[in-house]
Amino acid sequence: MNTWRIIPLLLMDQEGLVKTKKFKDPVYIGDPLNTVRIFNNKFVDEIIILDISRSKQKQGPNIDLVARISPECFMPLAYGGGINSIDDAKRIFGLGVEKIVINNASRNNSKLINQVANYGGQQSLCISIDISGTLESGYYVFDYLTGKCLNIPLNNFVSSLESQGAGEILVTAVDKEGTFSGYDLDLVAYIRENSSLPIIVNGGAKNTDDFLAAIAKGADAVAAGSMFVFHGSRKSVLINYPSNRE
Amino acid sequence: MIIIADIGVGNTRSVKYMLDYLDIESEILNSSNNVSYRDSRHIILPGVGSFDSGVQCLDRSGWGSFLQNNQSDFNILGICLGMELLMGKSEEGLENGLGMIAGMCVKFDQDKVRVPNIGWRNVEITRKNNLLSEDKEYKFYFSHSYYIEPVDDSVIVGKTDYEISFPSIIQKGNIYGCQFHPERSHKFGMELLKNFAKS
Numbered sequence: 542m543n544t545w546r547i548i549p550l551l552l553m554d555q556e557g558l559v560k561t562k563k564f565k566d567p568v569y570i571g572d573p574l575n576t577v578r579i580f581n582n583k584f585v586d587e588i589i590i591l592d593i594s595r596s597k598q599k600q601g602p603n604i605d606l607v608a609r610i611s612p613e614c615f616m617p618l619a620y621g622g623g624i625n626s627i628d629d630a631k632r633i634f635g636l637g638v639e640k641i642v643i644n645n646a647s648r649n650n651s652k653l654i655n656q657v658a659n660y661g662g663q664q665s666l667c668i669s670i671d672i673s674g675t676l677e678s679g680y681y682v683f684d685y686l687t688g689k690c691l692n693i694p695l696n697n698f699v700s701s702l703e704s705q706g707a708g709e710i711l712v713t714a715v716d717k718e719g720t721f722s723g724y725d726l727d728l729v730a731y732i733r734e735n736s737s738l739p740i741i742v743n744g745g746a747k748n749t750d751d752f753l754a755a756i757a758k759g760a761d762a763v764a765a766g767s768m769f770v771f772h773g774s775r776k777s778v779l780i781n782y783p784s785n786r787e
Numbered sequence: 788m789i790i791i792a793d794i795g796v797g798n799t800r801s802v803k804y805m806l807d808y809l810d811i812e813s814e815i816l817n818s819s820n821n822v823s824y825r826d827s828r829h830i831i832l833p834g835v836g837s838f839d840s841g842v843q844c845l846d847r848s849g850w851g852s853f854l855q856n857n858q859s860d861f862n863i864l865g866i867c868l869g870m871e872l873l874m875g876k877s878e879e880g881l882e883n884g885l886g887m888i889a890g891m892c893v894k895f896d897q898d899k900v901r902v903p904n905i906g907w908r909n910v911e912i913t914r915k916n917n918l919l920s921e922d923k924e925y926k927f928y929f930s931h932s933y934y935i936e937p938v939d940d941s942v943i944v945g946k947t948d949y950e951i952s953f954p955s956i957i958q959k960g961n962i963y964g965c966q967f968h969p970e971r972s973h974k975f976g977m978e979l980l981k982n983f984a985k986s
Binding site for chain 1: 797800801803805808827835836837841868874897901902903905906907908928929931932968970971972973974976979
């Protein structure tokens, strides 16, 4: 059997699921509850839901969404979006979600990673890093709130995550997202060189060959958004997931 | 009726959601004071977090001493950290576990495997038990850095390979433990919880 996971990654913006391309131009996909139900029925390995509007609106986590979705999920569910404090994290854990994802707060709240790891254990915390650039031009941490690249030494940041208590890294290639042009395999290798934590790669997947290529470069799990919600050249919405993965 | 022990850190809610789906009555209790012997003979101890904080939560909630003192009257299922807390000690911390299963908890060797162990793994049933069948193949979701080493091998009823072979499910009489998360393992977890409810 596959020891690596295939993970639908769903983005929430206000009340609906959206899909972006290179982190821009959100397209409405549908209701999150229905989508989660469909994935639940397909026995997906795991689901990640990220609410990209919460931090932008200076709101905390989307408690309402999590409270509605959690009872529908009998596979692992990770939530991110607006988690800025240990209290935010505890509220999400209390709703039956055992893994949280933090992005901004991992950079601007230096104690949070440690606090969450102490509370929920290392495996309860996934750090999401959005990365812009290429191996040749250089990789930069991208701040989705401002739309700007940050002047943070990426290798130091990545290698420090484990000692801070993180259990997993979700890395998204901004320039590949929604493009169906394959994962940034150099980026996978780069992150792998700088951390021994489990890595979930995201951004650009179009088919299972892309998955295999990313796993070969050292990823432990592959995530995809567009690939699982769109179908065909016209990108009509169709929730799908590979079957017969053995 | 199944009691889900809420020791303050754990995945009680998702266990309840799965039991609700299965139409198995359950109640989350954050204190052992309210346990009514008449209504229930099953207790599930979920666990998420670190060993020491789990032990401290067991003490604070009263569940620790309740489980130790009443272990022959209940069918008890420890999940993940919940199972680790049934053991004597853990490399993860300094506190003593409940000692209901002799042995300790050991960390995976990071030089040999990716730690934490997160993902779906095969569980091979090696001994007849009340929860899962020896004739079927199972996959469950794991999310942990420590595994148990029971002193008495005969409590091990299922194993999983992760570079090494470690006990993924145990049964000692009416005390059960699983390293994986049945509440996150859809149909496989449902089978286990249904069988636990019938045990």
